[in-house]
Amino acid sequence: xxxxxxxLDRSAVVWVGAALALVVLMALPLGWLVALSVSGEQGATLAxxxxxxxxxxxxxxxxxxxxxxxxxxxxxxxxxxxxxxxxARTDVPGRGVIRTLxxxxxxxxxxxxxxxxxxLAGPNAGLLNKLWRGATGSEDALLNIxxxxxxxxxxxxxxxxxxxxxxxxxxxxxxxxxxxxxxxLGAGRFAVALTVTLPMVLPALVSGFxxxxxxxxxxxGSPAILSLPAGFHTITTQIWTFFHxxxxxxxxxxxxxxxxxxxxxxLLVQKRILGRRxxxxxxxxxxxxxTIALGRWRWxxxxxxxxxxxxAIFLPYGILAKAALSRAWAQPLTWDNLTxxxxxxxxxxxxxxxxxxxxxxxxxVATATVxxxxxxxxxxxxxxxxxxxxxxxxxxxxAPVVIPGVVLAVALFIAYTRPPLLLYGTLxxxxxxxxxxxxxxxxxxSDATFRGIPPELEDAGRxLGAGRLRILRDVTAPLARSGIIxxxxxxxxxxxxxxxxxxxxFTPTTKVMxxxxxxLKEEGQFGxxxxxGLVMLALTFVTVAVVQAALGRDVLGVRE
Amino acid sequence: xxxxxxxxxxxxxxxxASLAVGALVSTAFAQDGRLExxxxxxxxxxxxxxxxxxxxxxxxxxxxxxPGVKVxxxxxxxxxxxxxxxxxxKANIKNVDVVHTSDAGHFVFFKAQKLLTKYTPAGxxxxxxxxxxxxxxYYGLRATVNVIAYNTKAIPAAEAPKTWKDxxxxxxxxxxxxxxxxxxxxxxxxxxxxxxxxxxxYFKQLAQNKLxxxxxxxxxxxxxxxxxRPVAVDGGEYTFYQIKKKGNPVEIxxxxxxxxxxxxxxxxxxxAPHPNAAKxxxxxxxxxxxxxxxxxxxxxxxxxxxxxxxTDKPKLSDLKLLTxxxxxxxxxxxxxxxxxxxxxxx
Numbered sequence: 001x002x003x004x005x006x007x008l009d010r011s012a013v014v015w016v017g018a019a020l021a022l023v024v025l026m027a028l029p030l031g032w033l034v035a036l037s038v039s040g041e042q043g044a045t046l047a048x049x050x051x052x053x054x055x056x057x058x059x060x061x062x063x064x065x066x067x068x069x070x071x072x073x074x075x076x077x078x079x080x081x082x083x084x085x086x087x088a089r090t091d092v093p094g095r096g097v098i099r100t101l102x103x104x105x106x107x108x109x110x111x112x113x114x115x116x117x118x119x120l121a122g123p124n125a126g127l128l129n130k131l132w133r134g135a136t137g138s139e140d141a142l143l144n145i146x147x148x149x150x151x152x153x154x155x156x157x158x159x160x161x162x163x164x165x166x167x168x169x170x171x172x173x174x175x176x177x178x179x180x181x182x183x184x185l186g187a188g189r190f191a192v193a194l195t196v197t198l199p200m201v202l203p204a205l206v207s208g209f210x211x212x213x214x215x216x217x218x219x220x221g222s223p224a225i226l227s228l229p230a231g232f233h234t235i236t237t238q239i240w241t242f243f244h245x246x247x248x249x250x251x252x253x254x255x256x257x258x259x260x261x262x263x264x265x266x267l268l269v270q271k272r273i274l275g276r277r278x279x280x281x282x283x284x285x286x287x288x289x290x291t292i293a294l295g296r297w298r299w300x301x302x303x304x305x306x307x308x309x310x311x312a313i314f315l316p317y318g319i320l321a322k323a324a325l326s327r328a329w330a331q332p333l334t335w336d337n338l339t340x341x342x343x344x345x346x347x348x349x350x351x352x353x354x355x356x357x358x359x360x361x362x363x364x365v366a367t368a369t370v371x372x373x374x375x376x377x378x379x380x381x382x383x384x385x386x387x388x389x390x391x392x393x394x395x396x397x398x399a400p401v402v403i404p405g406v407v408l409a410v411a412l413f414i415a416y417t418r419p420p421l422l423l424y425g426t427l428x429x430x431x432x433x434x435x436x437x438x439x440x441x442x443x444x445x446s447d448a449t450f451r452g453i454p455p456e457l458e459d460a461g462r463x464l465g466a467g468r469l470r471i472l473r474d475v476t477a478p479l480a481r482s483g484i485i486x487x488x489x490x491x492x493x494x495x496x497x498x499x500x501x502x503x504x505x506f507t508p509t510t511k512v513m514x515x516x517x518x519x520l521k522e523e524g525q526f527g528x529x530x531x532x533g534l535v536m537l538a539l540t541f542v543t544v545a546v547v548q549a550a551l552g553r554d555v556l557g558v559r560e
Numbered sequence: 561x562x563x564x565x566x567x568x569x570x571x572x573x574x575x576x577a578s579l580a581v582g583a584l585v586s587t588a589f590a591q592d593g594r595l596e597x598x599x600x601x602x603x604x605x606x607x608x609x610x611x612x613x614x615x616x617x618x619x620x621x622x623x624x625x626x627p628g629v630k631v632x633x634x635x636x637x638x639x640x641x642x643x644x645x646x647x648x649x650k651a652n653i654k655n656v657d658v659v660h661t662s663d664a665g666h667f668v669f670f671k672a673q674k675l676l677t678k679y680t681p682a683g684x685x686x687x688x689x690x691x692x693x694x695x696x697x698y699y700g701l702r703a704t705v706n707v708i709a710y711n712t713k714a715i716p717a718a719e720a721p722k723t724w725k726d727x728x729x730x731x732x733x734x735x736x737x738x739x740x741x742x743x744x745x746x747x748x749x750x751x752x753x754x755x756x757x758x759x760x761x762y763f764k765q766l767a768q769n770k771l772x773x774x775x776x777x778x779x780x781x782x783x784x785x786x787x788x789r790p791v792a793v794d795g796g797e798y799t800f801y802q803i804k805k806k807g808n809p810v811e812i813x814x815x816x817x818x819x820x821x822x823x824x825x826x827x828x829x830x831x832a833p834h835p836n837a838a839k840x841x842x843x844x845x846x847x848x849x850x851x852x853x854x855x856x857x858x859x860x861x862x863x864x865x866x867x868x869x870x871t872d873k874p875k876l877s878d879l880k881l882l883t884x885x886x887x888x889x890x891x892x893x894x895x896x897x898x899x900x901x902x903x904x905x906x
Contacts, residue, residue: 228906244640245643349613520612
């Protein structure tokens with residue numbers, strides 16, 4: 001009886017806190033979003049929806065987004081799945097290196113990739129096209145990055161890791177027994193892969209496809225860099241233009257709702273698919289995973305992996321470095337063209353750099369620290385079932401995943417440019433956006449951490465007479481430490497690369513690095529972008545190294 | 561090498577000159593105590609559409625002339641600036657002191673909204689009428705014209721387009737770049753000037769040639785210099801001039817039917833949080849020395865009657881200018897952006 005009452009007390013505190021957070025982070029903004037989308041001069045109206053859906057240009061933007069997302073989904077599966085299979089199951093050379101490079105592509109801000117690909121595959125000045133013309137004497141370009149296929153290509157290059165992670169993690173859990181049985185019955189290597197392995201990973205495949213589609217749907221930077229020059233919009237870039245003068249915030253709100261619903265629907269489908277884990281082969285830790293010998297296909301397979309990595313890492317990073325060191329990025333890097341002027345301009349002459357780096361780091365540290373603490377608390381509460389309705393807490397922590405960054409920003413903009421909370425123009429509004437956006441990732445990481453710590457240890461402590469707080473300090477916290485550090489780093493990486501929400505919420509005094517890079521892109525200042533891009537990549541990779549050290553394994557989460 | 565030397569040299573001369581004028585203005589300011597007031601305010605916040613390196617240069621020169629007063633440069637496109645100012649106002653944020661864009665229509669709008677301080681910068685008496693608001697709220701800080709430019713490596717001079725209408729030739733399909741009136745005031749002015757000349761049909765036909773769309777009027781120069789597109793159908797002449805001076809294979813064409821003139825006004829906001837620093841800065845930017853810097857190293861035109869221009873580019877008086885009325889620009893701003901997007905797709 002007494003215990004029950006105490007649980008209730010605890011629940012009350014947690015629930016009041018959670019409810020408050022929920023209101024500030026989600027309910028208020030989304031409520032305003034919906035309200036504004038139906039607000040008219042005389043009461044509620046559907047006029048804005050009629051306006052956005054009736055506009056041919058806007059319908060085209062919707063269609064473009066669907067085309068982009070669908071092909072990115074397929075492309076990511078086509079690249080990510082074979083790559084995962086190769087590194088998880090076969091004796092392809094350099095598996096560790098390939099995994100590291102997939103990780104690099106995973107953490108590369110997609111808009112930087114898009115920017116680099118402008119320099120690589122712009123139809124005329126792009127390096128690859130120049131080489132192609134030089135080699136073949138052809139008049140035409142090999143690749144035109146300013147096109148829908150170009151956009152799909154670049155987005156896929158930085159999205160396939162989502163599929164890779166799903167598949168590699170699944171393959172790591174599936175024992176090889178069935179595959180061996182098939183092999184004994186006379187099936188060839190590829191027949192085994194197609195008829196046995198593939199069906200077992202199919203749910204993960206579909207789920208990875210959906211994840212990739214969601215990424216593509218929510219992306220702002222890459223479409224803005226590649227589709228606007230080609231004269232077409234996606235939903236996200238279109239929403240952004242509604243904020244141009246004179247602003248049409250109601251239209252932005254009305255245009256955001258379909259994107260929100262589509263995301264929610266896709267996630268529901270994904271949950272259904274993953275939830276129906278009917279295939280008995282997964283789950284046990286027993287069983288062996290044997291490496292498949294590729295034979296004479298070993299090196300060709302390695303070559304294919306290299307091509308993918310060249311597209312995602314080597315070529316883009318190389319051209320960024322070249323642009324950072326060149327007077328004219330499109331000219332060969334000769335002595336005459338070599339300069340440090342881009343660095344001196346970026347760091348000493350361009351006044352926005354310092355503030356942007358400081359803002360970014362402040363926001364990154366603040367969001368990661370508060371976020372990691374919050375998700376650790378929530379994950380502890382839900383995994384130990386400390387309050388009534390702990391499932392709902394878990395659900396709410398994951399809920400923001402359905403809100404694309406741009407939509408979140410529109411909602412926050414509407415909610416916090418008016419009383420009672422006038423946050424627009426402060427770093428606080430960006431903090432809220434980032435915290436909301438990164439919460440699901442952090443929570444998933446923390447949840448896995450606490451689920452991995454068996455409660456028996458805590459129970460042992462209780463039996464020996466220690467209080468809950470002391471156990472938390474002496475038993476749980478040390479065990480959870482590396483997992484929490486990892487959550488911190490995930491959130492931090494997510495924050496420093498964030499563009500799609502920042503681009504709507506920033507003001508001149510609250511610029512962050514991604515926004516500055518986008519600003520510079522609009523003016524065509526390639527050298528300074530390259531320098532800031534390299535700074536951002538360096539920050540990211542230092543953070544990744546910290547995670548790796550904390551976890552003692554790589555962050556893609558594949559248990560070997 | 562010589563190029564680099566001469567640039568450093570120009571910079572040094574400019575710096576010395578600015579220090580000299582700084583000293584002069586300082587005394588005038590010191591007399592009525594405004595310099596002290598400006599120093600107390602500590603900084604001036606400048607929302608500007610002047611190309612980033614040029615804007616940072618002006619800021620550095622000011623800071624050298626008036627130690628203790630910082631310039632916070634926020635550079636973006638004209639149309640982004642007005643969106644930002646109005647958005648901030650709506651949220652009751654008072655951040656900006658001095659606003660400078662290339663869309664004169666903005667200042668008609670600001671004035672009507674009573675958002676400007678009436679202030680006449682020192683030394684603008686001799687400026688031509690086109691550089692002055694008749695009510696004294698804003699003044700043209702600099703001017704440029706829109707031109708055609710091409711990459712000389714890709715296109716021989718004989719084949720280069722000579723007139724605005726030449727650009728409609730299908731042979732340029734896929735080879736041209738335009739900046740965007742939804743971002744740049746230089747371009748919104750340009751579009752209106754050509755619409756007044758040829759009607760919207762001109763842009764409808766131009767769009768058939770599948771242009772690459774960039775945002776800033778600074779960017780076409782970079783695109784042409786890199787060879788990504790060999791022809792620019794618009795863009796601030798000063799940016800082409802600068803990039804040509806740096807040794808890039810770029811040539812400028814001044815169509816004989818006339819070139820759209822863009823006078824970019826500047827004004828102090830009525831709610832400026834640093835009004836004294838704003839006045840000090842505004843006076844500084846209109847001083848002969850800074851106006852001369854804009855002409856020399858930036859290749860801009862100015863309204864200052866004593867400014868000497870580089871000899872390797874035409875004088876404003878040599879060109880046939882297409883001018884637009886700021887009031888018309890204000891009224892038709894929305895139409896300009898909408899129709900442009902309708903034709904060009906984004």
